[in-house]
Amino acid sequence: MTAVLRVRRVLREPLLHFLLLGLGMFLVYGWIGEPVGGAGGHIVITQGRIEQLTVGFLSMNQRLPDRTELGYLVDDAIRDEIYYREAKAMGLDQDDTIVRRRLRQKLEFVSEDTALVAEPTDAQLLDYLQSNAQRFRLEPRYSLTQVYLDPQRHGPRMESDAHRLLVELQHGGATPNPRNKGDTFLLDQHFDNVSASDLSRLFGTEFEAALRSVPIGRWTGPVPSGYGAHLVLVRERQPERTAALADVRDAVHREWLAAQRATANARFYADLRKHYAVTVNYPEMPAQSRLVAGLR
DSSP states (O other), X not given: OHHHHHHHHHHTOHHHHHHHHHHHHHHHHHHHTSOTTSOOOOOOOOHHHHHXXXXXXXXXXXXXXXXXXXXXXXXXXXXXXXXXXXXXXXXXXXXXXXXXXXXXXXXXXXXXXXXXXXXXXXXXXXXXXXXXXXXXXXXXXXXEEEEEEOHHHHGGGHHHHHHHHHHHHHTSOSSOOOTTOSOOOSSOSEEEEEEHHHHHHHHOHHHHHHHTSSOTTSEEEEEEOSSSEEEEEEEXXXXXXXXXXXXXXXXXXXXXXXXXXXXXXXXXXXXXXXXXXXXXXXXXXXXXXXXXXXXX
């Protein structure tokens, strides 16, 4: 009786059902005489493919593969090709968002690579710069010296201490030395030709905005920041301006090429689109409305 119960328990195991189903498929396709996916065919691993595998191994391991390792790479390439063909023959690539997106990307890359884009002339770059001047505007830049005042250390005396130190710095001569002035601070005292965005990142946007209107060459403050207060000497300030081609040539060149590739890609798609008749059957009720209605 115990043996009978054990056999019944085994027969109810889902894993056994799966194995039996797989065995049945194998026997059926074996009898028909075709591969499981119905793909088959001749696989050729060319010298170029082996060189590609070797270069990939070299980039990962910083050395060439030995004969055994190269054999493993070739075996894996064969396995990869067989799985690819069988999966494609079984239709596993269909209705797969990731596969469809990857194939689209590869086709777009192909269209971009086949679009021969000649090197632009200076006239073309200048025209592109003038047409997109706002994207290439140069932000303000500053050269400055700052003295930090720690609000926790000065407390209610912050205003009077800042005023006293400011007077001292203003009367320090043409080239006042702020060394040992103010409180210990984790950032430098001197900054040369720093951009407005970098200054905002270091001290905060309020600090940078205040420096846009302070007098050049004169100590001023206190100027608030995310750390506390600062007495600041702006030694030089370059206002925001339209860039000349010499200032942003590399960026303009890079974006011009990207724009040409995008245009070529759009033209490539438009040519393909002409060969397809497309019918779109929109539902009477938007999908989002149906979803909301179904949740009620």
